[in-house]
Amino acid sequence: MSNEPQRSKRRNGEGSIYQRKSDGRWVGAVYLPTATGAVKRKVVYGATWDYVHQELTRLIAQAHRGIPIPDRSCRVSEYLEYWLSVYASQRRETTARGYEGIVRLHLVPGLGSKRLDKLSVQDVNLFLTRCRQKCMCCTSKLDAQRPPAKRCCLVGKCCQRKASVRQVQYIHAVLRNALGHAMREELVSRNVASLVRVAAPRYKIGKGLKVEQVRTVLAAVDGHRLQPLYLAAATMGLRRGELLGMRWSDLDLDIGTFTPAQTVQRVNGHLRLQETKSEDSDSVLPIPEVTWLALLEHRDRQDKEREAAGDDWQEHDLVFPSEVGTPMEPRNLNRHWERLRERLGMQDVRLHDLRHTMVSLLLELGVPPHIVQALARHADVEITLKIYAHTNLDAMRQAARRLDDHLG
Structure with missing residues (x-):
């Protein structure tokens, strides 16, 4: 028997909430408009009544703001608009603005017309290949803002400012993130972006000070x-x-x-x-x-x-x-x-x-890498060790010279 307190009867339009006997999980359902104008039954699941109630309230409020829920037949552009409104908006402001820029400048022009459930690995691969080849200043609308004499593609002469490895990786990451949410909502059966590999950038790691x-x-x-x-x-x-x-x-x-x-x-x-x-x-x-x-x-x-x-x-x-x-x-x-x-x-x-100075000096003093990683708050200990290796290139050269002397 549930430990949840008795809830009052929900009014029309608020959906229904019930607890499954099989596993004790709570289920909420509500009918909402889709991007095509049809009405669809949206189901959410959760461990508590409060969580499901909160999710239903959010979906209903979203519908009142004119944001329809997507379905399998919606276009990628429609789903991305929904994803930005519902999920990306919950991130930090700078992160959300970065997502919005990637969606507007790259994902919608490149993939927006395709059906969400028909998007394939080949589509994503071809899209990323085109991203690597196109002029970034024209994609970002910078060319149109320049004086006529300094324009490139608008006058038929491209400046060859192509996307960096990091930019392509970020475009891919935003698409993968959005499709991950679509898969969790059972709008697609798999995340095709996660099946596509992109090159990882080689970051320039600065030296710490001596x-x-x-x-x-x-x-x-x-x-x-x-x-x-x-x-x-x-x-x-x-x-x-x-x-x-x-x-x-x-x-x-x-x-x-x-x-x-x-x-x-x-x-x-x-x-x-x-x-x-x-x-x-x-x-x-x-x-x-x-x-x-x-x-x-x-x-x-x-x-x-x-x-x-x-x-x-x-x-x-x-x-x-x-x-x-x-x-x-x-x-x-x-x-x-x-x-x-x-x-x-x-x-x-x-x-x-x-910032790198602390990392290199502590590792020189013999502090274990995992402790230095915690102090620097690096996501991975490999980043910590890369900084140390880069900083201590001179020491490694001295070691190599000692080996030369020994063998000579």
């Missing part, structure tokens, strides 16, 4: 309000957005820990404070003592900045805000770093390479 270089950087910004930021980047492996989004309330300076909770990103031309990625939300990172001491000093400095700014100060609880308390523009941080590295003769060192 100990002497880190000391040079910190000495060059001694007394500057951004010195603790650069120190945190090099010793804690934090990303730019995490540094700019760090709040005092995310720090526990009594026990020396930091819990990443938000980042600063530019979205649609506006600075936004966004939650960190879900895999980072539960991370609790230790603060090295040298960084802990710098943060304590920085807190005192910020109190003086707040007092000097007076009514102009806008409190956001940020550790590294602008000089009036607002989120710092990421491009301003980049500009400061570029001027600094130019002055120090480190033109090829990126700001993000400070």
Whole structure:
């Protein structure tokens, strides 16, 4: 017998919910309009009454907004519109915008006219081949915005700006994601995109700084309000957005820990404070003592900045805000770093390479790779080891020379 409380009778149009005797799962059903204008019985399943009720409520609200549910005979373009509205919209804003761009510029023009249930592996393979061959500036409508003298395909002369391996991989990933949802909704029997292989990009992994270089950087910004930021980047492996989004309330300076909770990103031309990625939300990172001491000093400095700014100060609880308390523009941080590295003769060192410094130094000290991976919050330990291998190329060359000497 179910432990669920007795529910009141559902009204017309709200669908029905019942519990199966065979396995105890809850089933909800409601009639909704499809893209063809017909009405279809939509069924959802769940472990609890509350979950099924929530799903039915969402589907009914979606129908009231004019978004029909897809069926097997719908076009790929119709399903992608539904998928963007229902599933992709639940992702972070920057992720959802990326999905929308891929759907609008690539998937709908290339596959939109095909029936969803008739889409084949060959269709996807041919589509991706065309993606690799077409001019990206024309696909993105950039050519039409250029002065006539600088246009390429519109005047019959292509600039050959083709899609990168990474772009093709991303297009494929978005299609695979959408078709995965279609398969779970039993609109297709298999995910044909998952059966297509695409080349993986070879990422350029920057070098971490050597100990002497880190000391040079910190000495060059001694007394500057951004010195603790650069120190945190090099010793804690934090990303730019995490540094700019760090709040005092995310720090526990009594026990020396930091819990990443938000980042600063530019979205649609506006600075936004966004939650960190879900895999980072539960991370609790230790603060090295040298960084802990710098943060304590920085807190005192910020109190003086707040007092000097007076009514102009806008409190956001940020550790590294602008000089009036607002989120710092990421491009301003980049500009400061570029001027600094130019002055120090480190033109090829990126700001993000400070994050790699922690990885390379810890592995040099013999810290197990899985511990370093956890601190850097890499998705895979292979990424951690690639950074180390790239950074220690000089050491490997020295080892090779020693082998030469031994054999010679």
